Amino acid sequence: MSARDGRAETPGASWTEECSLHEMGGHGASGHDVVPHGGGVRGGSPASAAPNAPALAAPALTAPAPKTSERAPALEGTGTGGDAPGAASAELDWDGAVELIEAADEVCLACHIAPDGDALGSMLALAQALHALGKRCLASFGEPFAVPAILRFLPGQEFLVEPARMPAAPALMISLDAAGQARLGSLAAAAGRAGALIVVDHHASNVGFGGVRLVDPDAAATAVLVEELIRRLGVPLDGDIAQGLYAGLASDTGSFKYPCTTPEVHDLAGRLLTAGVRPEAVSRELWDRAPFGYLQVLAGALSRARLERDAAGGLGLVWTTIARADREARDVPYDQLEGVIDQLRRTDEAEVAVVLKENDRGEWYVSTRAKGVVDVGRACVELGGGGHRTAAAFTMGGEPACIIDRLRAALREPCPTDGRTEE
Known part of the structure; x- marks a missing residue:
């Protein structure tokens, strides 16, 4: 289902991308050490704390026939710092994504290497929503497998497993906040072998990989798209899910000060606060601490x-x-x-x-x-x-x-x- 990332590498340089808390949101990740993941905020090791240990590879899901992408109401501006509106067309196959997820018993999630607030927050929020639906869920990112210390407050880290523990050929994989398959690092090969690959991303530089795409360069953050996906899956927001989404939204809007901060962004932030997010606590963790x-x-x-x-x-x-x-x-x-x-x-x-x-x-x-x-x-x-x-x-x-x-x-x-x- 997934297409290989065909981006050529430039001699002497390597492709990287920054569009979120790292490099963008105020103080960014400079508050604390990066710490190896040891079970997240709820204690224990990934092996003991994860509610669902990696299962044997299930039969590959058959992706639904391609549908005409649905165009959601566009947010003005995009991502970190706000790309020009309409820089690229949105590809939003909501029906295809929901159909694949509903048919799956196990879902593997992957975000880009060195995850920032939007990548990790969105992934952990989606992991918790999928668990609420009764799905086995594994979440990871490529080496170095270390959660930045400023993101240790995010709920849902019990779903994190080391990349080596992810199935080599998952039946269904969801890529989050990665503009290209190569950005998944050591998990890129698993994405290439997945029975079906859903790509959720908001970067204008997205190279077009994945079989089912929820890609909108007009979205302020990947968290915006994940919130919509969670809503379409019928999972109500609770405080823990909202916390991850808010961290992603706040990160990629620079604490709501970049051009991508629209009325729709504030509406979403309001819904997340209603669900139980404490904005002052998130802000302190993301921007207001430094050794x-x-x-x-x-x-x-x-x-x-x-x-x-x-x-x-x-x-x-x-x-x-x-x-x-x-x-x-x-x-x-x-x-x-x-x-x-x-x-x-x-x-x-x-x-x-x-x-x-x-x-x-x-x-x-x-x-x-x-x-x-x-x-x-x-x-x-x-x-x-x-x-x-x-x-x-x-x-x-x-x-x-x-x-x-x-x-x-x-x-x-x-x-x-x-x-x-x-x-």
């Missing part, structure tokens, strides 16, 4: 920042670097660096902000942000990356100065326009 070492690394990054007023078509570029040695000196793990760019992007004189972060492999992860005029997503795609119009990234080896030279050149290329503007 002292992070503040010292942030101070160093800001002291190294360079402003290039003539770059990005004369609109200005501000950039800085964080070497592995910088964070190791302060005992700050790599995953705690995402909030740095949200301080840098405040620069009035720069349309584009960039942070180059050296990972544990010696590669540079290049986070980019724009304020609405420059399409950094297009530039990052040119360099082997991906993301949204105003929030994107790529990974590349080499010296930071050379990487910035390549990005600067990509930002000089004219951007196609269709007359739309972003506020």
Whole structure:
């Protein structure tokens, strides 16, 4: 059922994508260490706490015949930072997805590697809803299999299992918040062998994989689509399901301050609050915590920042670097660096902000942000990356100065326009 991700890799660069809590939502994941999953918030190990141990592979489900995709009412803007509305057409086969899920005894869920608030929150919310329907449910993500500490508060982590414990050829698999099959990491092969693959995603850069697609680039977050799927499955929202959905929605709207924050987004947030979500608790976990070492690394990054007023078509570029040695000196793990760019992007004189972060492999992860005029997503795609119009990234080896030279050149290329503007 599923199509292989045919995206070619760019030599010297690897495709990555950022569109959510990591790299986008305020302080991001810089509050705590990433911790190996040990049974989530309800204790125990994945093996002992999971309500449904992996079952023997069931006979493959037969996907329903393709239906004409239903077009849901579009939200203005999209994802993190808000892509231009209508950047790509929605593919919403709700009937096909519901039919597959209702016929399944076991459902395997997978989100993208290094999950953020939208990916993990959406997946755990859906896992709990499927369990309420009496389905056996397994949820996972590719290595490194470690839940960011700031997301440990999310309910439903008892459904998480290590990727090696997922069936090699699941009868039904649902991919969440991944724009391409490769983003599933070590679970990409299982997705390719699945009897049926449902793709739930909101990225404009989605490459078109999966047999049944719930993909809407106009949705503010994957959580928006998951909430609709849960509603169509007839599962009422409870506090735990709502908590995951709210974390995803808040993450990908930048705590409701990016252009994708529409009246419909606030309506959904209101329903989630009615179900029992405490917004102040979620906000504190996602954005309002940091160890002292992070503040010292942030101070160093800001002291190294360079402003290039003539770059990005004369609109200005501000950039800085964080070497592995910088964070190791302060005992700050790599995953705690995402909030740095949200301080840098405040620069009035720069349309584009960039942070180059050296990972544990010696590669540079290049986070980019724009304020609405420059399409950094297009530039990052040119360099082997991906993301949204105003929030994107790529990974590349080499010296930071050379990487910035390549990005600067990509930002000089004219951007196609269709007359739309972003506020």
